[in-house]
Amino acid sequence: MADVATDPKIMESIVSLCKRRGFIFPSSDIYGGLASAWDYGPLGSELKNRIQRFWWRDMTQLHDDIVGLDAAIMMHPRVWEASGHIENFDDLLVEDTVTNERFRFDHLTDEQRETMTSPAGNPLSQPRKFNLMFRTHMGPVEESASVVYLRPETAQGIYVNFKNVVQTSRVRIPFGIAQVGKAFRNEIVTKNFIFRTCEFEQMEMQYFVHPSEDEKWFDYWRGERMEYYRRLGIRPDRLRWKEHGPDELAHYAKTAYDIEYLFPFGWSELEGVHNRTDYDLSRHAEYSGKDLTYLDDQKNERFVPYIIETSAGLTRSVLTVLADAYEEERVGENDTRTVLRFHPDLAPVTVGVFPLVKKDGLAERAREIERALREDFSTFYDQGGAIGRRYRRQDEIGTPYCITIDYETKENDTVTLRFRDSMEQVRIPVSEIAPRIRSESRAYRRVGS
Numbered sequence: 285m286a287d288v289a290t291d292p293k294i295m296e297s298i299v300s301l302c303k304r305r306g307f308i309f310p311s312s313d314i315y316g317g318l319a320s321a322w323d324y325g326p327l328g329s330e331l332k333n334r335i336q337r338f339w340w341r342d343m344t345q346l347h348d349d350i351v352g353l354d355a356a357i358m359m360h361p362r363v364w365e366a367s368g369h370i371e372n373f374d375d376l377l378v379e380d381t382v383t384n385e386r387f388r389f390d391h392l393t394d395e396q397r398e399t400m401t402s403p404a405g406n407p408l409s410q411p412r413k414f415n416l417m418f419r420t421h422m423g424p425v426e427e428s429a430s431v432v433y434l435r436p437e438t439a440q441g442i443y444v445n446f447k448n449v450v451q452t453s454r455v456r457i458p459f460g461i462a463q464v465g466k467a468f469r470n471e472i473v474t475k476n477f478i479f480r481t482c483e484f485e486q487m488e489m490q491y492f493v494h495p496s497e498d499e500k501w502f503d504y505w506r507g508e509r510m511e512y513y514r515r516l517g518i519r520p521d522r523l524r525w526k527e528h529g530p531d532e533l534a535h536y537a538k539t540a541y542d543i544e545y546l547f548p549f550g551w552s553e554l555e556g557v558h559n560r561t562d563y564d565l566s567r568h569a570e571y572s573g574k575d576l577t578y579l580d581d582q583k584n585e586r587f588v589p590y591i592i593e594t595s596a597g598l599t600r601s602v603l604t605v606l607a608d609a610y611e612e613e614r615v616g617e618n619d620t621r622t623v624l625r626f627h628p629d630l631a632p633v634t635v636g637v638f639p640l641v642k643k644d645g646l647a648e649r650a651r652e653i654e655r656a657l658r659e660d661f662s663t664f665y666d667q668g669g670a671i672g673r674r675y676r677r678q679d680e681i682g683t684p685y686c687i688t689i690d691y692e693t694k695e696n697d698t699v700t701l702r703f704r705d706s707m708e709q710v711r712i713p714v715s716e717i718a719p720r721i722r723s724e725s726r727a728y729r730r731v732g733s
């Protein structure tokens with residue numbers, strides 16, 4: 285059995301399962317695909333939406349000091365001058381002079397950087413700066429006055445709306461603004477499936493605090509964010525912190541920590557928690573000429589708030605959830621099954637409903653039960669093939685519960701409830717299905733290797 289955490293073959297199996305079962309397809313597949321772009325299919329879009337809802341609920345419903353926002357992707361070009369992205373949002377690009385393969389300079393090893401040799405052992409070109417923002421023009425005339433950028437992070441939409449939110453909602457510092465949306469970066473190297481793509485989605489929350497309390501809130505949000513991944517059902521031993529050294533800090537950051545996940549290709553960033561100081565609001569105040577200070581009218585104090593940012597990738601979270609859930613499990617002596625052990629709140633299908641056979645009214649009764657369950661859960665009805673194969677098909681897409689309707693159902697209105705993780709089966713009355721699934725989901729704990 286493969287060691288799922290680090291075996292690169294697992295990545296291939298996940299990509300192939302995603303395509304085969306309709307989670308994720310190469311973009312423009314019928315034209316041969318577009319490098320680094322991916323489309324989320326029926327199950328993948330459901331999974332992504334569920335992760336987004338989980339995050340949104342966690343931020344805006346479970347924290348009464350956080351409000352939501354949905355800002356435009358295209359913003360006034362001055363935003364990116366003020367934010368420092370036009371000047372600083374660069375990666376250093378180097379090329380293997382023999383194969384022309386491109387690398388990010390900061391992704392090479394110390395030795396490769398010192399000797400200027402590529403992973404293949406060839407000489408590297410001199411590093412040159414490469415701005416990651418996508419530029420386009422708004423309107424029919426391609427002139428410099430019409431240049432706009434696709435946002436490389438969602439955060440700036442929050443900063444430029446700081447004043448609007450303070451003036452229109454009842455928030456008082458400390459408070460946060462949460463946003464989910466697309467971001468675009470012209471990445472030098474895109475690889476590892478949906479891990480690093482040019483078009484991706486972020487889930488960011490910017491928390492505005494008094495400058496004297498930045499460290500306290502930074503520590504608080506570090507704790508909250510790690511807890512969140514545990515609630516999401518991610519295995520704790522595959523999560524760790526990595527602090528940015530002084531030479532790695534972004535131009536706006538005072539302190540920065542990444543939450544890293546042990547992907548099949550190794551430890552890599554999943555989320556950043558940053559202390560952005562008063563850099564962003566001060567710069568936007570300077571460039572827009574607008575007053576972005578905050579007045580604490582109880583203390584009669586005016587100040588520019590510091591910002592603690594939690595910046596998670598939504599599409600990268602989809603990969604994390606898939607990689608974490610994926611297992612090839614040995615069953616008995618000589619059988620294996622592929623199972624996605626999703627948290628029940630994330631699984632694209634919550635309940636599979638099957639009649640044991642189609643005849644003798646079992647299919648009709650199963651349909652009735654499935655229709656009733658639809659009100660509360662996402663369901664899937666399947667009457668084709670042997671029952672064991674139907675269970676396995678649901679295991680492979682991560683369905684946590686399956687219900688089977690058989691001849692006993694006709695006699696006493698009970699069904700078999702089968703659990704994905706343990707494969708255990710219990711007999712329960714039809715009236716108990718919904719409450720039982722709800723209580724099982726609430727109490728769910730990740731099992732497996």
Ligand code: ATP
Pocket residue numbers: 437469471478479480481482483484485486553554555556595596597598599600
């Ligand atoms: P890197 O140095 O790896 O390019 P970063 O440190 O610049 O990334 P941040 O700006 O902190 O990344 O972005 C916050 C989060 O957004 C990341 O933790 C990641 O989850 C997500 N993200 C950033 N770039 C990409 C991308 N190209 N594709 C998918 N997700 C991304």
